[in-house]
Amino acid sequence: xxxxxxxxxxxxxxxxxxxxxxxxxxxxxxxxxxxxxxxxxxxxxxxxxxxxxxxxxxxxxxxxxxxxxxxxxxxxxxxxxxxxxxxxxxxxxxxxxxxxxxxxxxxxxxxxxxxxxxxxxxxxxxxxxxxxxxxxxxxxxxxxxxxxxxxxxxxxxxxxxxxxxxxxxxxxxxxxxxxxxxxxxxxxxxxxxxxxxxxxxxxxxxxxxxxxxxxxxxxxxxxxxxxxxxxxxxxxxxxxxxxxxxxxxxxxxxxxxxxxxxxxxxxxxxxxxxxxx
Amino acid sequence: xxxxxxxxxxxxxxxxxxxxxxxxxxxxxxxxxxxxxxxxxxxxxxxxxxxxxxxxxxxxxxxxxxxxxxxxxxxxxxxxxxxxxxxxxxxxxxxxxxxxxxxxxxxxxxxxxxxxxxxxxxxxxxxxxxxxxxxxxxxxxxxxxxxxxxxxxxxxxxxxxxxxxxxxxxxxxxxxxxxxxxxxxxxxxxxxxxxxxxxxxxxxxxxxxxxxxxxxxxxxxxxxxxxxxxxxxxxxxxxxxxxxxxxxxxxxxxxxxxxxxxxxxxxxxxxxxxxxx
Numbered sequence: 066x067x068x069x070x071x072x073x074x075x076x077x078x079x080x081x082x083x084x085x086x087x088x089x090x091x092x093x094x095x096x097x098x099x100x101x102x103x104x105x106x107x108x109x110x111x112x113x114x115x116x117x118x119x120x121x122x123x124x125x126x127x128x129x130x131x132x133x134x135x136x137x138x139x140x141x142x143x144x145x146x147x148x149x150x151x152x153x154x155x156x157x158x159x160x161x162x163x164x165x166x167x168x169x170x171x172x173x174x175x176x177x178x179x180x181x182x183x184x185x186x187x188x189x190x191x192x193x194x195x196x197x198x199x200x201x202x203x204x205x206x207x208x209x210x211x212x213x214x215x216x217x218x219x220x221x222x223x224x225x226x227x228x229x230x231x232x233x234x235x236x237x238x239x240x241x242x243x244x245x246x247x248x249x250x251x252x253x254x255x256x257x258x259x260x261x262x263x264x265x266x267x268x269x270x271x272x273x274x275x276x277x278x279x280x281x282x283x284x285x286x287x288x289x290x291x292x293x294x295x296x297x298x299x300x301x302x303x304x305x306x307x308x309x310x311x312x313x314x315x316x317x318x319x320x321x322x323x324x325x326x327x328x329x330x331x332x333x334x335x336x337x338x339x340x341x342x
Numbered sequence: 343x344x345x346x347x348x349x350x351x352x353x354x355x356x357x358x359x360x361x362x363x364x365x366x367x368x369x370x371x372x373x374x375x376x377x378x379x380x381x382x383x384x385x386x387x388x389x390x391x392x393x394x395x396x397x398x399x400x401x402x403x404x405x406x407x408x409x410x411x412x413x414x415x416x417x418x419x420x421x422x423x424x425x426x427x428x429x430x431x432x433x434x435x436x437x438x439x440x441x442x443x444x445x446x447x448x449x450x451x452x453x454x455x456x457x458x459x460x461x462x463x464x465x466x467x468x469x470x471x472x473x474x475x476x477x478x479x480x481x482x483x484x485x486x487x488x489x490x491x492x493x494x495x496x497x498x499x500x501x502x503x504x505x506x507x508x509x510x511x512x513x514x515x516x517x518x519x520x521x522x523x524x525x526x527x528x529x530x531x532x533x534x535x536x537x538x539x540x541x542x543x544x545x546x547x548x549x550x551x552x553x554x555x556x557x558x559x560x561x562x563x564x565x566x567x568x569x570x571x572x573x574x575x576x577x578x579x580x581x582x583x584x585x586x587x588x589x590x591x592x593x594x595x596x597x598x599x600x601x602x603x604x605x606x607x608x609x610x611x612x613x614x615x616x617x618x619x
Contacts, residue, residue: 107391107416108384108593120550121493139384214603216398218596272608273397273553314595316385319495326491331549 110186111313113218113268114139117320118277122146122181123334125242126324133161134175136182142220144267144285145182147173150248151237153296155266155285156184162287164294166236166254170287180320183268183278185220189308196304199228202297205305206282209269213309216271220310221284223265227302230258232286232295246341256295263288265297275335277317279342387463388590390495390545391416394597395554399423399458400611402519403601410438411452413459419497421544421562422459424450427525428514430573432543432562433461439564441571443513443531447564457597460545460555462497466585473581476505479574482582483559486546490586493548497587498561500542502579507535509563509572523618533572540565542574552612554594556619 108114116131116139128148136145141159146152153164154173161173193212195205205223213219236252267284274280287294319325385391393408393416405425413422418436423429430441431450438450470489472482482500490496513529544561551557564571596602 107387107389108595110384112384112593112595114384118550216596216603216605216607273395276550276552277554312596314593316389316591316593318385318389318591319493319589326493328493330493 108314108316111188112316113183113185113220113312113314114316114318115181115183115278116145116179116318117181117325118317118330119181119279119338120276120330120334121320121325121328122150123245123338124328124330125244125248126320126322126328127180127238127242128322128324129178129180129320130322131179131182131318132175133173133177133179136179136184137161137175140184140186142187142222142266143182143184144283145179145184146235148178148180149237149239150180150235150245153232153234153285153294154179154182155287155294156182157264157266157287162291162294164232164234164285164287166234166252168234168254168256168293170291170294172291180322183283185310185312187220187222187308187310189222190311191309193307193309194304195307198303200302200305202300205307209282209307213269216273218271218274218312218315219269220312221265221267221269221282222308222310223284223305224263225302225305226260226262227258227300228260230261230286230300231298232256232258233298234295244337246337249341255298256293258288258293261288261293263294265300267297274315276333279338281342283342385591385593387417388465389593390460390462390497390589390591391593391595392458392460392555393422393456393595394458394602395594395607396458396556396615397553397607397611398597398602398605399427400522400615401605401607402521402525403597403599403605404457404515404519405599405601406455406457406597407599408456408459408595409452410450410454410456413456413461414438414452417461417463419464419499419543420459420461421560422456422461423512425455425457426514426516427457427512427522430509430511430562430571431456431459432564432571433459434541434543434564439568439571441509441511441562441564443511443529445511445531445533445570447568447571457599460560462587462589464497464499464585464587466499467588468586470584470586471581472584475580477579477582479577482584486559486584490546493550495548495551495589495592496546497589498542498544498546498559499585499587500561500582501540502582503537503539504535504577504579505537507538507563507577508575509533509535510575511572521614523614526618532575533570535565535570538565538570540571542577544574551592553610556615558619560619
């Protein structure tokens with residue numbers, strides 16, 4: 066499959082540190098879709114799938130009934146958490162990994178369960194190569210925000226060598242649960258990784274998906290040797306490959322856990338969410 | 343298929359005018375689902391499907407690219423509008439009808455298109471019979487709000503003889519479009535129907551679906567003789583049959599019309615929406 070292909074000139078002196086030169090252009094997403102249409106109905110595999118909603122997780126619904134085995138049927142790429150918010154979930158090439166509070170990474174069991182996860186069958190629509198000395202996560206966000214339509218739903222796979230990578234992972238909570246912000250206050254480990262090569266998986270979502278998901282950027286990291294990672298706070302790098310997958314839409318499957326029925330989902334938790342992202 | 347079956351005692355003297363007596367209880371939704379699993383993927387047919395989002399319609403994205411023929415593949419029951427907001431859409435038993443600004447009702451062509459529609463394959467989970475002299479739409483809403491979990495996603499099919507039924511239908515807009523509230527201000531017809539027997543189709547949705555759909559109740563009406571109907575503002579009746587279908591989740595397919603890409607979806611249009619519903 067050939068994709069939109071962008072390559073860069075490495076001109077570290079320029080103000081924005083970013084020069085993007087279009088070299089080639091192609092797409093065969095439609096052909097790929099055709100080969101996958103045998104089991105589609107309301108939403109095909111070019112939709113983002115999510116289990117539960119961010120506001121329920123924010124409000125303390127830390128358990129869900131979807132197994133990791135079932136989650137893998139909904140996508141091959143994505144992010145999320147596990148029951149009890151036990152670590153950070155990253156799905157890469159249809160395998161699911163857990164970055165734990167102690168910093169370790171291991172492949173999750175198919176019998177584990179998730180209380181919130183966002184996945185997709187990743188189909189690259191556009192590839193961008195970016196370079197610039199000391200390029201930060203904030204600069205990459207600014208570049209992509211300017212480039213992409215603000216109303217679109219995007220899966221992002223970013224790979225590179227990161228001189229710094231700051232992440233976090235949550236400690237598993239004990240019932241009775243508090244809110245996510247309340248739990249993270251004293252129960253998240255922050256990792257200051259150095260010279261780490263790996264992949265950042267996640268999403269860029271529009272403002273109308275507030276309450277159900279995280280508007281803006283939300284990425285988790287895992288290094289190529291599967292030894293470190295977590296929910297990304299910041300990074301610096303000199304060059305990046307950014308693969309972008311434009312989704313046709315969005316599927317929300319309600320958490321069937323009884324706590325989801327009981328929780329108060331009326332408040333707008335947008336401001337609370339910004340503080341912990 | 344047997345459903346949860348509720349029957350009522352008709353005791354019009356009681357304060358709330360509503361007495362509900364459980365007679366029987368059964369469900370075979372799971373069996374029905376099994377018979378339909380051959381073409382499911384990310385979302386099965388127990389999900390609500392919607393094309394575009396309410397905030398885009400509110401902001402003036404009045405055209406879409408989904409034909410009525412395609413919409414019928416996404417559900418057999420539902421509501422919406424047509425391109426140019428030309429009338430009110432009601433889907434009943436997999437047929438789509440248009441209630442026009444002049445009050446007439448006709449079956450829509452499969453080649454017509456919609457800019458916003460919300461549909462489902464209706465599978466009754468619970469049936470409630472309500473009675474009470476002069477029962478109003480507001481009372482029915484209060485009853486159901488108290489009975490149903492506030493975090494659930496419900497399709498509602500309400501049938502009865504209505505002594506009064508107040509509805510509206512929009513006049514088709516001419517480009518360049520204004521907002522929906524701006525358009526409706528001078529371009530909606532209100533119909534005061536009397537002694538009309540028919541069906542109210544629609545949804546009761548949770549607060550976290552604000553921005554994407556209409557939180558709370560949203561129903562359209564069509565009489566049995568297919569001669570009158572519209573978006574429901576109010577009704578009065580002495581007895582009702584209410585069928586409730588609890589959805590497992592929600593599918594949003596983005597409007598591919600270029601106006602959807604251009605519109606500003608950042609503002610929260612919740613208060614504006616309340617004024618026109």
